[in-house]
Amino acid sequence: xxxxxxxxxxxxxxxxxxxxxxxxxxxxxxxxxxxxxxxxxxxxxxxxxxxxxxxxxxxxxxxxxxxxxxxxxxxxxxxxxxxxxxxxxxxxxxxxxxxxxxxxxxxxxxxxxxxxxxxxxxxxxxxxxxxxxxxxxxxxxxxxxxxxxxxxxxxxxxxxxxxxxxxxxxxxxxxxxxxxxxxxxxxxxxxxxxxxxxxxxxxxxxxxxxxxxxxxxxxxxxxxxxxxxxxxxxxxxxxxxxxxxxxxxxxxxxxxxxxxxxxxxx
Numbered sequence: 556x557x558x559x560x561x562x563x564x565x566x567x568x569x570x571x572x573x574x575x576x577x578x579x580x581x582x583x584x585x586x587x588x589x590x591x592x593x594x595x596x597x598x599x600x601x602x603x604x605x606x607x608x609x610x611x612x613x614x615x616x617x618x619x620x621x622x623x624x625x626x627x628x629x630x631x632x633x634x635x636x637x638x639x640x641x642x643x644x645x646x647x648x649x650x651x652x653x654x655x656x657x658x659x660x661x662x663x664x665x666x667x668x669x670x671x672x673x674x675x676x677x678x679x680x681x682x683x684x685x686x687x688x689x690x691x692x693x694x695x696x697x698x699x700x701x702x703x704x705x706x707x708x709x710x711x712x713x714x715x716x717x718x719x720x721x722x723x724x725x726x727x728x729x730x731x732x733x734x735x736x737x738x739x740x741x742x743x744x745x746x747x748x749x750x751x752x753x754x755x756x757x758x759x760x761x762x763x764x765x766x767x768x769x770x771x772x773x774x775x776x777x778x779x780x781x782x783x784x785x786x787x788x789x790x791x792x793x794x795x796x797x798x799x800x801x802x803x804x805x806x807x808x809x810x811x812x813x814x815x816x817x818x819x820x821x
């Protein structure tokens with residue numbers, strides 16, 4: 556025989572369930588090839604929670620969109636983990652966006668968390684912990700780590716100190732004990748140039764996506780993006796065949812745009 560549950564009990568269950576639902580961090584926007592979450596093949600529109608490890612196989616890619624509008628693109632042969640993600644539109648003090656990036660290549664376009672609470676964002680790679688300032692950037696680990704900053708600025712912190720690389724620049728972090736440094740596009744390995752070109756051209760990622768030409772080692776690459784509603788496609792190293800956005804966010808200081816990084820030694 557069934558009995559009606561007391562209202563207080565029902566409301567208690569709802570109060571317990573709502574915070575649990577809020578922990579859903581992201582949804583799969585698109586996926587191709589062999590993409591897995593905790594070892595299980597993922598599907599489009601699947602929700603991904605903190606604690607989820609995402610891996611991509613050969614010729615695979617996944618685009619994730621987080622609750623705050625942040626987008627993360629994982630290229631082939633990548634291992635990435637959502638360590639912690641919290642977003643409360645009405646309380647920035649609860650912001651948290653922490654990821655482990657073990658291997659491979661990715662692109663991140665920060666959302667509300669990265670814009671309003673930059674200190675809440677951490678991308679932890681073997682070579683350095685990466686922080687942001689309203690940013691669109693790409694990273695590939697081939698030991699060393701290479702970065703291309705499309706918008707805003709990226710800070711790298713490790714045992715050697717902290718270095719900031721601004722929009723329109725490329726950088727390298729050789730090891731966990733070496734400070735990040737800006738490099739010319741011509742110093743990028745051909746494979747990294749190709750990867751950055753592919754990541755920069757992913758449809759629907761960034762403020763706006765646009766096609767752009769460019770060839771490096773016979774591989775096509777490049778993309779134009781719009782920042783603040785204005786197209787800002789600029790060639791970032793014509794010799795490397797990469798075309799990408801090079802306009803910083805309004806909040807980014809002029810010094811963040813310089814090719815020479817700001818450094819702080821420990």
